[in-house]
Amino acid sequence: MTEAPGRPQVVRPRLTAGKSVLLTVPMMLLTAMLLAGGPALPTDPLLLTSVAVTWVLLNVVFFRMLSTGRVFAYRSALFVTLAVAFVITFSTALLSTRGSLALSDSDIVQGKTPFCHLVIPFVIVPGIFTRTIIFPGTLVGTFASIGSMIVLWLGATLALGRAWCSWICFYGGLDEGFSKLGKRPRIATVPRWLTHLPWAVLIAVVLLSAVSLSPVYCEWLCPFKAVTEAPAITNALVIFQTVLFVTLFVALVVVLPVLLKRRAQCGLFCPFAAFQSLANRVTAFDVRIDRERCTDCGLCVRTCPTFSLTEDSVRAGRTLITCTMCGRCVDVCPSGAARYHVKGTGINASANAARTLFLFPAFVFMSAIGGGMISTAIWRLLRLATTGSMF
Amino acid sequence: MNRVSAVLGYLLAALALPIVLATFVGLGQWERGLVAVTGLRVSPWFTGGDVVATAAHGRYETRVHEPVFQALIGERDDGFVQVTVAPADSLPPVVREEVDYDLDGKPDFVLTLDTAAAEAEVEPLDERVGPVRGVVRLDDGIAVRVNLAKTGR
Amino acid sequence: MQPFLLGLASGATCLAYCAPVLVPLMLGEARGVRRSLLLLAQFLGGRLAGYLLFGFAAWATGRLAPPGTAHRGLAFGIAYAALALLLLAYGVFRSPTVCAGEPRGVRALLRRWPAALPAGLGFLTGVNLCPPFLLAFAGAADSTSVWGSLLFFALFFAGTSVFMVPLSLAGGLRRFHAVRIVGRLAAVCVGLYYLYVGVLLIVREVAVP
Numbered sequence: 001m002t003e004a005p006g007r008p009q010v011v012r013p014r015l016t017a018g019k020s021v022l023l024t025v026p027m028m029l030l031t032a033m034l035l036a037g038g039p040a041l042p043t044d045p046l047l048l049t050s051v052a053v054t055w056v057l058l059n060v061v062f063f064r065m066l067s068t069g070r071v072f073a074y075r076s077a078l079f080v081t082l083a084v085a086f087v088i089t090f091s092t093a094l095l096s097t098r099g100s101l102a103l104s105d106s107d108i109v110q111g112k113t114p115f116c117h118l119v120i121p122f123v124i125v126p127g128i129f130t131r132t133i134i135f136p137g138t139l140v141g142t143f144a145s146i147g148s149m150i151v152l153w154l155g156a157t158l159a160l161g162r163a164w165c166s167w168i169c170f171y172g173g174l175d176e177g178f179s180k181l182g183k184r185p186r187i188a189t190v191p192r193w194l195t196h197l198p199w200a201v202l203i204a205v206v207l208l209s210a211v212s213l214s215p216v217y218c219e220w221l222c223p224f225k226a227v228t229e230a231p232a233i234t235n236a237l238v239i240f241q242t243v244l245f246v247t248l249f250v251a252l253v254v255v256l257p258v259l260l261k262r263r264a265q266c267g268l269f270c271p272f273a274a275f276q277s278l279a280n281r282v283t284a285f286d287v288r289i290d291r292e293r294c295t296d297c298g299l300c301v302r303t304c305p306t307f308s309l310t311e312d313s314v315r316a317g318r319t320l321i322t323c324t325m326c327g328r329c330v331d332v333c334p335s336g337a338a339r340y341h342v343k344g345t346g347i348n349a350s351a352n353a354a355r356t357l358f359l360f361p362a363f364v365f366m367s368a369i370g371g372g373m374i375s376t377a378i379w380r381l382l383r384l385a386t387t388g389s390m391f
Numbered sequence: 392m393n394r395v396s397a398v399l400g401y402l403l404a405a406l407a408l409p410i411v412l413a414t415f416v417g418l419g420q421w422e423r424g425l426v427a428v429t430g431l432r433v434s435p436w437f438t439g440g441d442v443v444a445t446a447a448h449g450r451y452e453t454r455v456h457e458p459v460f461q462a463l464i465g466e467r468d469d470g471f472v473q474v475t476v477a478p479a480d481s482l483p484p485v486v487r488e489e490v491d492y493d494l495d496g497k498p499d500f501v502l503t504l505d506t507a508a509a510e511a512e513v514e515p516l517d518e519r520v521g522p523v524r525g526v527v528r529l530d531d532g533i534a535v536r537v538n539l540a541k542t543g544r
Numbered sequence: 545m546q547p548f549l550l551g552l553a554s555g556a557t558c559l560a561y562c563a564p565v566l567v568p569l570m571l572g573e574a575r576g577v578r579r580s581l582l583l584l585a586q587f588l589g590g591r592l593a594g595y596l597l598f599g600f601a602a603w604a605t606g607r608l609a610p611p612g613t614a615h616r617g618l619a620f621g622i623a624y625a626a627l628a629l630l631l632l633a634y635g636v637f638r639s640p641t642v643c644a645g646e647p648r649g650v651r652a653l654l655r656r657w658p659a660a661l662p663a664g665l666g667f668l669t670g671v672n673l674c675p676p677f678l679l680a681f682a683g684a685a686d687s688t689s690v691w692g693s694l695l696f697f698a699l700f701f702a703g704t705s706v707f708m709v710p711l712s713l714a715g716g717l718r719r720f721h722a723v724r725i726v727g728r729l730a731a732v733c734v735g736l737y738y739l740y741v742g743v744l745l746i747v748r749e750v751a752v753p
Contacts, residue, residue, distance in 0.1 A: 034415070105527045109534055111433055129463050131430055136437035140422045146433070147422030155414025159407040193725045200729030203571070207564040208737055210463050213436055216737070237744075284403035344400025346393065354404070361407035368415050464557045 012336055013351040014069030023356065024063045031058045031367045035375060046386065050379035057081075057374070058367050065359060071327030071340075075366075076176055079166065082370035083173025085377035087227045090114075092380050093143075094229055096391050102232035108136040113229075114144030117153050117169070119218055121202060121275040122209040134213050152369075159361045161283030162276045165266055165306070166326035167362045168369050171224045175265045179257035179305060186259040188302075194268055195307045195322075202271035217271060223249035267306035267322070277322045285340065285358045287325055289317045290347050293337035300329035300338055317347065325358065435459045439473035439534060444494060450481035453488050458539055468541050471524050474502055477532030482506040489516075492539070504535055511535045547696045551703020558704040562591075564734045565631065565669050569662060570714040572638065572727025580715030586659045588705050590666025592698070598671065599697035600690060620672060621745030624738050627668035631735030634661055635728045 015023070035051050042048050061074045068074075094101050098112075107113060115137040126134045133139075133146050140147040156164045165172050201221070209216045218225075220241060226249035231238050248269075256264030266273050280286065289300075294314065301309045308323040319329075329338040340355040341347070380390040414421070425431075435441075440457040453476050460470035472492040476482055485505055489498035501514040509526045521538030551558075559566075566587060573583050638661075717723040 030412075105525065106529055108437055109439060109527050110529055111438065126434070126463060127429075127431065130434070130461060132432050132434040132461070134434045134436070137433065139426050139431065139433060141419075145422060146431075147426050148418055151418060151421040151425060152414060155410055159410040159414075193729075196722050196725045197729055199722075199726040200568075200733055203567060203726065203730040204564065204733035204737070207567060208734065211560055211564060213434060213461060213463060220737075284400060284407060342397075342400045342404045344396035344398075344403075346397070349397065353401075357401070357404040357407070361411040364408065365411050368411075462557070463560050 012069035012331070013339065013355060015066045015352060015356075017067055020063055020067035023066055024059055027062045027360070027363065028055075028059050030364055031055055031371060034364075034368045035371050037372070044379075046382045047375075047379050050375040050382060053378055054371055054375040058363075058371060062359070062363050065363075066356070069355075070331050071355070071359070072331040075166065075327055076180070078366065078370070079173040080177035080180070081173070081374060082366070083170050083177060085370065085373040086170035087174075088377040088380055089373045090228055092390050100232075101229050103229045104232050111136055111138045113137050114142075115146045115149045116144070116218075116222075116224075116228075117149055117164075118171070118222060118224075118270070118272045119215050120150065120153055121272060122205055122215055122217055125206060125210040126213055129210075130213070134209065135215055135218075156365055157276070157279040158282060160325075160365065161280040161285070162273070162321075162323065163283070163285070163325040163358075163362055164276055164279075165270075165273055166324035167366045169266075170369070170373070172263065172266050174224075174227065175253050175257050175263040176305065178254050179261050179263055181258050182261060185261040187256075190260065190262075190268070190307065192310075197268055198270055198274035201269060202274040205271055220244065221248065223252055223265060225249075226253075262303075262307065263305040266324075267308075273306070273322070273324075280321050280323065284343055285325060285354070286343055287319050287323055287329065287338060288341040288347055289314050289319075289329075290337040290339065291315075291317050293335045294333075295335050295337075297334065299332050299334065303328055303332055325362070330355075435461055439475070439536065442475075444491070446488070451476055451478060451483070451486075453486070453490075455490055455492055458492055460539075460541055466541065470539050470541070471536045472539055473534055473536050475529070475532050475534045476504065476506070477529070479529070479532050482533070490537075500537060502535060502537070504533065506533060509533055513537050545699075547699040548703040551700040552706060553703075554700075555704040555707035559707040561672075562669050562708065564738075565627065565665055565731075566708065566711055567714075568631070568727045568730035568734055569634070569665060570711050570727070571717070571723050572634070572731055574714050574717045574720075574723045574727065576718050577712055577715040580712040581709075583662050584708060584712045586662035587666035587669075588701075588708065590663030590668075591670035591705075592666075592701050593663070594667045594670030595697045595701045596694055599693045604690070617745045618749040621742045621747075621749060623668055623672050624742030624745060626742075627665065627672070628735045628737075628739035628742055630661070630664050630668060631731045631738065634665075635730075635732035635735060638728055 032055060035055055042051060058078070061078050065071050065074045091101055098107070103113060113136045115135055119135055123133050123135060126132065135146065137144070137146045139145060153164075156168055160167065166176075201217075205217045205221070221244075223245055225245045230242060230245065233239055233242060252265040252269050256268075294317075296311075296314065298311065298314075301311060301314060304319075305326060305328055306322055306324050308320045309329060310320065313320050325340070327340075330340060332338075336351075339351040340358050341351075342349065342354045342357060345354070384390045432438075435457070436459060440459045442454045443457045444455040446453045446455075453474060456473040456475070458470055458472040460466040460468075472490075474488070474490055476486050476488075484507055485503065487504075488502045490500055490502055491498050493499065497516075499515075499517040500520040501516065502511060503514070504511045504526070509528055511523045511526050513520065513523050515521070519540045519542065521540065524536040524538045527534045527536075566584075569587065570580055570583065574580065714723075
């Protein structure tokens with residue numbers, strides 16, 4: 001399939017339209033169940049419209065992934081949409097229930113802080129030693145309760161490994177969105193040692209959190225407090241922390257992704273990303289490079305959003321452990337050498353089968369997490385357009 | 392062996408979708424089961440600890456929580472004890488309470504709480520008691536945290 | 545025997561408090577188990593020096609509290625800040641230079657006295673007065689002779705050090721070059737955090753009467 005006049009022809013496994021439709025039908029049923037959230041559809045016309053639009057969007061994206069073979073392009077668009085929808089949904093939910101995006105001492109003492117997956121690596125050691133969670137959340141039964149987020153993370157880890165970072169993480173979509181701005185990168189290369197920083201941050205924060213029994217990453221380093229909730233400014237220390245996380249957000253999530261055209265926060269800083277990379281040992285899927293097809297053009301190395309390919313790894317026919325299975329290398333590879341792969345099978349096993357087997361759980365998880373956020377965000381925007389208020 | 396590993400690989404790959412579906416379909420049960428099996432709680436540094444003593448005062452009551460000295464291993468030298476007064480709509484303008492946090496029958500400090508301004512003062516009766524750490528308005532009451540030392544200062 | 549057993553009982557806690565410094569160091573210098581054991585010995589030597597110093601102080605002052613209790617925050621703050629600067633120097637300057645020629649400045653110092661870094665880190669970690677240390681201090685202060693105090697601390701130190709020996713296995717990760725980079729970067733991260741802690745303690749002591 002020729003991409004455009006003058007560009008190299010990209011060989012990409014894809015399904016026929018008929019097969020794509022057949023495989024999309026079960027996805028249509030699954031997403032309908034997930035979005036409806038129960039036996040009855042919503043009666044509010046705006047909400048019904050939002051749900052319908054989201055359902056159509058999800059299934060068109062899935063169909064196009066199958067029929068065109070272009071996973072990254074469609075996944076990326078949906079992923080960015082999911083992240084924007086998350087910001088709208090989360091902040092409007094806080095404003096309507098709490099009246100403010102600021103986190104007060106009262107919220108902390110009463111366990112009203114939604115539990116975020118980023119803190120999971122740091123609660124493990126204290127959890128083992130003290131049988132307590134060092135996070136001011138609620139254990140069960142509420143939105144983003146500690147129990148529910150840990151269960152979701154466990155399920156995703158077993159099924160998908162670090163694909164969480166490109167298919168589920170509602171923060172990663174922001175990083176990815178900014179990385180798509182601009183035509184070409186202003187900074188072409190990143191020193192290799194910098195790609196090891198997430199592991200260093202992980203080790204440092206795990207140790208410091210264990211000793212201090214406080215979520216050091218949340219308190220000091222999480223840039224995404226800039227778009228979710230953050231402690232109310234009541235003293236100089238909080239001001240300093242606020243300046244720090246806003247600076248990190250601007251630098252790592254906005255500026256650097258624009259300059260690099262790659263996911264700077266996810267690839268160069270996020271400690272959860274490093275931790276989740278270990279989960280790639282568990283999942284049945286990975287991305288491989290067929291050495292017989294590969295022409296060593298280096299395009300995959302230059303464009304991998306999370307710096308998960310090097311010349312050495314390509315020569316070995318593999319990605320690094322940090323691969324998020326985003327599909328970028330699969331999309332851009334002009335010879336079709338990069339492909340989704342099921343571990344245990346040969347490199348010449350059906351690329352379509354591996355891709356389809358991966359896409360189903362990945363897309364279902366993405367829809368389950370993101371579908372509700374997208375439909376709620378659309379509903380809020382429709383309410384704003386029709387009534388002048390999102391609430 | 393190649394055939395066996397391929398079959399196993401496809402089997403695991405095929406299991407991914409049921410795992411995802413089971414995660415969402417049974418989410419409520421899974422999370423309750425996880426908490427029940429592990430016995431996890433939220434750290435008392437955030438919650439203030441379990442209530443160990445309650446004193447009724449007619450329309451309101453005072454709850455003394457377990458002192459918090461939690462460390463990764465063992466206990467820290469410095470911690471706090473939380474005293475909660477509730478319900479919020481039945482509190483007098485000033486609450487004055489003698490608090491025995493170690494339940495030895497002797498009061499350890501006198502707490503004076505201005506419920507309107509949410510300000511508190513502590514008069515230590517024991518050398519382990521320090522100043523007020525913070526006062527927090529809850530949905531249904533006010534929590535006061537008082538610094539403690541494990542041993543005498 | 546009693547101080548040694550006290551050290552054994554406290555060792556896990558000591559390991560937890562030392563881990564933010566020791567783990568990055570062991571990872572950053574992962575070049576075989578034997579070398580890691582040597583590094584650990586240098587670290588523990590510095591820590592022992594710190595302990596013996598306070599053992600002497602405990603006897604000399606005859607007090608049941610560590611010396612300088614009145615300005616304990618200032619002492620802790622300075623110790624944390626010094627530890628932080630040493631960690632930052634290690635993380636930033638320990639990396640191999642890309643240009644040819646003799647190393648200068650901090651790099652030259654690190655090259656000339658390689659044992660100074662782990663020993664210095666051990667000393668500064670040892671004097672930050674972790675809870676088991678305070679327990680031992682109280683025990684040593686009961687002794688009537690300086691040798692008694694020093695012996696108490698030395699035995700206590702030996703008991704706590706047992707728990708740190710397994711960390712030398714990090715040297716077995718030598719085949720992963722990235723491990724050394726990660727260790728040094730982690731040292732920078734921990735150093736920045738301790739710098740904040742140290743500065744905050746100093747500011748509190750100075751600003752608040």
